Amino acid sequence: MSTYVEARDVAAAVAAMADGARPVAGGTDLVVGARHGKAPLPESIVGIHRIPGLDGISVADGVVRIGALTSHAAILSSPELASATAGLLDASAIVGSHATRANGTLGGNVMNASPAMDTGAPLLCHDASVVLTGPGGTRRVGLAELWTGPGKTSASPDELMEAVELPLPPEGAGSAYVRLQYRRQMEIAVVGAAAYVEVSDGAVSAARVAITALTPVICRVPGSEEALVGRRLGSNDSVSGENPAVWTQTTEIGDAIHAAGQAAAAAATPISDVRASAGYRTAMAAVVTRRAVTAALTRATGGSVTVPASDWSER
Amino acid sequence: MSIDITLTVNGVSHPLAVDPHASLLHTVRDQVGLTGSKEGCDDSECGACMMLIDGRPVNACSYLAVQADGAEVTTVEGLADGNDLTPLQRAFLEKGGVQCGFCTPGMLISATALLRDHPRPTEDQIRIALSGNLCRCTGYDGIVAAVAAAAEQG
Amino acid sequence: MTVTEERPTAEQQGTFIRPDGKEKVTGLGRYTADVNLTGQAHAAFRFADHPHARITRIDTSAARAIPGVYAVVTHEDVPENLYGGMVQDRLLFAKDTVRWEGDVVAGVAARTQAIAREAAAAIVVEYDVLPALPDFVANAQPGAPLVHPEWTAYDADDDLSREGNVVGHSTILKGDVDAAMETADVVVTSRFVADASQGAPIEPRAILAQWTGDRVTVWTSTQVPFAARDGVAHTLGIPQSHVRVIVPLLGGGFGSKCDFHFEAHVAALAEAAGRPVKLVFSRREEFLAPDHRREGMVLEFETGATKDGHLVARRATLHLDKGAYTGEGGFFAQMAAMHACGPYELDNVAVRAMLTYSTNQPSSSIRAPTAPQTCWALEQHMDQVAAAVGLDPVELRRRTLIRQGSHGPTGQVFDEIGMLDTLEAAVEMIGYGQELPDDEAIGVACGWWPSMASPSGAYVKLNGDGTGTIVTGAQECGTGAVMALPILAAEQLGMRPDDFSILYQDTDAGPWDMGASGSQTTFNNGRAVVAAAQEVRAQLLQMAAEKLEIDPADLELVDGTVRAVGAPSTSVTIAELAGTGTPLLGKGSGDLPENPPTDIPSACVGRLGLDSFLAPQLITHAARVKVDRETGVVRVLAFAAAHDSGVIVNKIGADGQVYGGVMMGIGQALSEATYFDEEGRQRNPGLLDYKLQTASDGPRIDVRWIEVDTPNAGPKGSKGVGEPPSVPTSGAVGNAIAQVVGRHVTQLPMTAERVWTTIQDVQEEAK
Numbered sequence A: 001m002s003t004y005v006e007a008r009d010v011a012a013a014v015a016a017m018a019d020g021a022r023p024v025a026g027g028t029d030l031v032v033g034a035r036h037g038k039a040p041l042p043e044s045i046v047g048i049h050r051i052p053g054l055d056g057i058s059v060a061d062g063v064v065r066i067g068a069l070t071s072h073a074a075i076l077s078s079p080e081l082a083s084a085t086a087g088l089l090d091a092s093a094i095v096g097s098h099a100t101r102a103n104g105t106l107g108g109n110v111m112n113a114s115p116a117m118d119t120g121a122p123l124l125c126h127d128a129s130v131v132l133t134g135p136g137g138t139r140r141v142g143l144a145e146l147w148t149g150p151g152k153t154s155a156s157p158d159e160l161m162e163a164v165e166l167p168l169p170p171e172g173a174g175s176a177y178v179r180l181q182y183r184r185q186m187e188i189a190v191v192g193a194a195a196y197v198e199v200s201d202g203a204v205s206a207a208r209v210a211i212t213a214l215t216p217v218i219c220r221v222p223g224s225e226e227a228l229v230g231r232r233l234g235s236n237d238s239v240s241g242e243n244p245a246v247w248t249q250t251t252e253i254g255d256a257i258h259a260a261g262q263a264a265a266a267a268a269t270p271i272s273d274v275r276a277s278a279g280y281r282t283a284m285a286a287v288v289t290r291r292a293v294t295a296a297l298t299r300a301t302g303g304s305v306t307v308p309a310s311d312w313s314e315r
Numbered sequence B: 001m002s003i004d005i006t007l008t009v010n011g012v013s014h015p016l017a018v019d020p021h022a023s024l025l026h027t028v029r030d031q032v033g034l035t036g037s038k039e040g041c042d043d044s045e046c047g048a049c050m051m052l053i054d055g056r057p058v059n060a061c062s063y064l065a066v067q068a069d070g071a072e073v074t075t076v077e078g079l080a081d082g083n084d085l086t087p088l089q090r091a092f093l094e095k096g097g098v099q100c101g102f103c104t105p106g107m108l109i110s111a112t113a114l115l116r117d118h119p120r121p122t123e124d125q126i127r128i129a130l131s132g133n134l135c136r137c138t139g140y141d142g143i144v145a146a147v148a149a150a151a152e153q154g
Numbered sequence C: 001m002t003v004t005e006e007r008p009t010a011e012q013q014g015t016f017i018r019p020d021g022k023e024k025v026t027g028l029g030r031y032t033a034d035v036n037l038t039g040q041a042h043a044a045f046r047f048a049d050h051p052h053a054r055i056t057r058i059d060t061s062a063a064r065a066i067p068g069v070y071a072v073v074t075h076e077d078v079p080e081n082l083y084g085g086m087v088q089d090r091l092l093f094a095k096d097t098v099r100w101e102g103d104v105v106a107g108v109a110a111r112t113q114a115i116a117r118e119a120a121a122a123i124v125v126e127y128d129v130l131p132a133l134p135d136f137v138a139n140a141q142p143g144a145p146l147v148h149p150e151w152t153a154y155d156a157d158d159d160l161s162r163e164g165n166v167v168g169h170s171t172i173l174k175g176d177v178d179a180a181m182e183t184a185d186v187v188v189t190s191r192f193v194a195d196a197s198q199g200a201p202i203e204p205r206a207i208l209a210q211w212t213g214d215r216v217t218v219w220t221s222t223q224v225p226f227a228a229r230d231g232v233a234h235t236l237g238i239p240q241s242h243v244r245v246i247v248p249l250l251g252g253g254f255g256s257k258c259d260f261h262f263e264a265h266v267a268a269l270a271e272a273a274g275r276p277v278k279l280v281f282s283r284r285e286e287f288l289a290p291d292h293r294r295e296g297m298v299l300e301f302e303t304g305a306t307k308d309g310h311l312v313a314r315r316a317t318l319h320l321d322k323g324a325y326t327g328e329g330g331f332f333a334q335m336a337a338m339h340a341c342g343p344y345e346l347d348n349v350a351v352r353a354m355l356t357y358s359t360n361q362p363s364s365s366i367r368a369p370t371a372p373q374t375c376w377a378l379e380q381h382m383d384q385v386a387a388a389v390g391l392d393p394v395e396l397r398r399r400t401l402i403r404q405g406s407h408g409p410t411g412q413v414f415d416e417i418g419m420l421d422t423l424e425a426a427v428e429m430i431g432y433g434q435e436l437p438d439d440e441a442i443g444v445a446c447g448w449w450p451s452m453a454s455p456s457g458a459y460v461k462l463n464g465d466g467t468g469t470i471v472t473g474a475q476e477c478g479t480g481a482v483m484a485l486p487i488l489a490a491e492q493l494g495m496r497p498d499d500f501s502i503l504y505q506d507t508d509a510g511p512w513d514m515g516a517s518g519s520q521t522t523f524n525n526g527r528a529v530v531a532a533a534q535e536v537r538a539q540l541l542q543m544a545a546e547k548l549e550i551d552p553a554d555l556e557l558v559d560g561t562v563r564a565v566g567a568p569s570t571s572v573t574i575a576e577l578a579g580t581g582t583p584l585l586g587k588g589s590g591d592l593p594e595n596p597p598t599d600i601p602s603a604c605v606g607r608l609g610l611d612s613f614l615a616p617q618l619i620t621h622a623a624r625v626k627v628d629r630e631t632g633v634v635r636v637l638a639f640a641a642a643h644d645s646g647v648i649v650n651k652i653g654a655d656g657q658v659y660g661g662v663m664m665g666i667g668q669a670l671s672e673a674t675y676f677d678e679e680g681r682q683r684n685p686g687l688l689d690y691k692l693q694t695a696s697d698g699p700r701i702d703v704r705w706i707e708v709d710t711p712n713a714g715p716k717g718s719k720g721v722g723e724p725p726s727v728p729t730s731g732a733v734g735n736a737i738a739q740v741v742g743r744h745v746t747q748l749p750m751t752a753e754r755v756w757t758t759i760q761d762v763q764e765e766a767k
């Protein structure tokens, strides 16, 4: 006998979850997954979609906080996020369709823990953590510790995710997310990659790279990061970022971008399915990684990369 | 277990008892009796079931009716003012945006949501906003032209 | 006098609003799934559990015991009447053998759909599993295991061959190919593989059946109500007059809703349940269960050409996957053979096409069956020939396409046709020859498709207020084809198109018609409506002549009146004449145009009547694409479509057919395929992985009509319109891709991965 209650605050949601209810926010994963026959709908469900205060974006004390119920559409129209976490916008802009984006939430995307989720890689690159509240209180968990397998998290079933938090990036930082897409909308990432870079004094001072749909959980690629850190961007002409193509030539940074791509391909352990063969996915891992890094560097150096970077990189 | 909810559909409030797993689409089609919204896939891929919930476009086939308790739901039947078609509906007819018509209800809902947020959309904005609505008949040309024409008229 | 407000005519408005438009944009129109009857039960099917197996036991007792189940029906409950269009090779419910994963073993009617599904799953079916036979090329070899071991005993069209698994074997043999090949400057060979694809209408099929006494009414989402009626009558062993088929609004078909499908299953369930029964397919079922998808093909071409761009000989061998049952698709081998020649002048031809059974989903008519894949392969082959002789691909086509007076590949001599004009128009619209970035290119492809002559009938009657009603057997699937009928009737009667209502899609109302298939509605039913309207016209003239005391020859019908030529004030309104109570009713069918003769023995091309193309519809498509060389992702940036469909009767409807057809063609070119596993099970039966193009993938499409007033054709010199728009689309896209990549992609669809693999191959070889 299935049941449903709607929670009006966090405490009520946590109480229902402690009683065995699964939270539903936008339902675009939970309900659609059941329709696909992936997993039947849980018998007991608690609606969290109207809990006040669980949505919204704020920046304070060097921390960007995005409420769990923030929709992809809201992420897209946030000027704060546009400058701080462009890579997240790249992801939210291509989630499903306009309806998916209007209803799908960041909390649902992250907690669903799909290896193909689009916001995962950029959030990981932004060193994000989630704020989890359970009967025992509130804790913060980094994404790398949160995701434990396809569809699995280390959150306990009675922990509600309240928000995603990430450090406000410094000047000279840039991020981007690029996925391989057969159609421009209504896709599932065949493969994807995100990059976050900080550029100072004409060189890459920090780099984080993560890959999507290439490993059982979205993960960072240390080899790609090492390939980038310390590399000089080259002459002033190319640092302008207006013409990132020069970076793919045999410049120092061009080599580094290429190496970052190779490292991502080496880290990939993809599957073959009806969407792509493992061999193609591996080759594409290098391509999307190069493109994500290029877009992130372009943004970090003041160049313009339109959202979503996936479309931009096809131009 | 049935849950008591109130759905306000096109301005009319309906007290209903629904199964917690029932979709908004089946509830509106079978219980409220408005069959304008269509089922083309049941898993959010085609957009034929599109409704507005408090103004947000939603794939009603994959949305739990219980989650819409107390919300304002708009279906294609709620667009026209009595017998008077909206400029968007008229443009669909004049620009060849309708053939078999099965995608039309969902297209109209998505386009309505778009024009509310972006009264003067670019062609690419129109195409992106309608990407969750599959049409097999028109090749989208007439539909995109219709949305642009309706935007022109304001 | 009746009062009619002054409204602008459709032509004055510049647009003709579809009569069914308002109900469609308001959501008030009813499609089959929207129709409900008091007391109705819901149906579910038990499909085969293996693609190929012998059934050893069916036990329905557990299913029957489930509360809420009204009836369970298997082969035991219906007559053992084999059915099928050209070969009667199928039973409603499988008895001894299942031959594909969509074979229906049993049906359930229950209080809710959930109960029906639960009960269908509870039926016990035991099998001896047989090896699946999905490889249609292997199945065509002598000695291959048979999909239908007993099939020589089936009833079938005498003109089909039956050797082993080969259902249809068509050849076109003309001239002396061996000798001609010797004279060629170049001989080019190519091999292509096309995957299966789907019609994928957005409306999944729905059927509702209700018995009243020993008669049954079936509401169904079919494109062919008369075929559905005949199928129900035949399989259930009841008179045709006891079956009435009504089609509410139809949510698209594209061929997939042609032929008789599940109407009899539901009628049998309704009879057993003693109440109305409704079946609505899920999207998954809409992929898996219909015996109707576009056939997979393997195509081999060899063409000899001279340096000055003449085609001296063509050999081709085509294999087509029929799947498990023939349905209406028996003519495919012949159709494919014609498309392997294409609209070109060819004196020496040796084409062989084999349509072969497999244990895959049956293929059957989908929008221009066999043409898009064959044309895709041929047109890419033609570009290869052009490269080999050192000619621009457009120039090669200029020199070899059929024109007035040409002898086609089967010796058909062509009347006035606009083939070359479509080429020039498409080339001009796309801007052929312009400078493009090195990842962009333009591809061009040409194709053809016959107009189908079929008997058809209509009644036209006038109502007392001076309006008219067209009662027709024609069917509308969204194409707007039926919408052209009022235009034709109005012209005959000096009335306005919107003066007419249409009563149709009801087998008890209109005369027999082939249905919404073969692009034939305006072509054939239009002729019938014109003939019926002419009868009414004669009646009106006679009545007016008596009333006005003027010779009928001196009268004309204009603006809703009959008036004296040269003296318009001497007139009587049509409303006045119709209001007298004298029934004004015309019926018509018109004369069937005959297929043009050929000059080679018809035995060589089979006898299915497609060895010449009546009023051929001629097409050139041109695509500008951009290829992402690193990923293989292709975007179509611009598209031009030029068509000779004769005189265009309803422009907004015709344009719509091209836009939709081109987009379907782009989908087939790039993303749409049904993939089977080794056993012939579909791997992607859903819209998530069977990828239709979305609004954001599509280019703007430029359309131009080359309006040739065509003799021996449809009304006003029109030809068909609906099927050609996707014929050369994938060929144009493929040729454009090859321009960028340096080689043709030899598998359809040309997915990103396949394009990328081709690029890798080219790079490997360059090393």
Ligand SMILES: Cc1cc2nc3c(=O)[nH]c(=O)nc-3n(C[C@H](O)[C@H](O)[C@H](O)COP(=O)(O)OP(=O)(O)OC[C@H]3O[C@@H](n4cnc5c(N)ncnc54)[C@H](O)[C@@H]3O)c2cc1C
Residues within 6 Å of the ligand: A022, A023, A024, A025, A026, A027, A028, A029, A030, A031, A032, A048, A068, A069, A094, A095, A096, A097, A100, A103, A104, A105, A106, A107, A108, A109, A110, A111, A112, A116, A117, A118, A119, A159, A160, A161, A162, A186, A187, A188, A189, B043, B044, B045
């Ligand atoms: C047509 C379609 C296209 C899609 N395309 C994409 C795409 O391109 N990229 C992509 O990444 N995703 C895509 N998705 C998946 C989905 O839309 C997103 O993951 C979305 O962000 C999920 O949010 P939601 O609120 O709808 O999640 P829900 O379905 O409500 O929840 C998802 C899961 O998270 C849990 N959960 C939700 N909120 C919380 C919380 N606050 N605390 C704890 N647990 C919680 C739920 O119990 C459930 O297990 C698509 C979905 C559809 C239907």
Ligand code: FES
Residues within 6 Å of the ligand: B038, B039, B040, B041, B042, B043, B044, B045, B046, B047, B048, B049, B050, B059, B060, B061, B062
């Ligand atoms: S029916 Fe809801 S998206 Fe297709």
Ligand code: FES
Residues within 6 Å of the ligand: B097, B098, B099, B100, B101, B102, B103, B104, B134, B135, B136, B137, B138, C202, C251, C252, C478
């Ligand atoms: S009009 Fe038929 S699906 Fe859009």
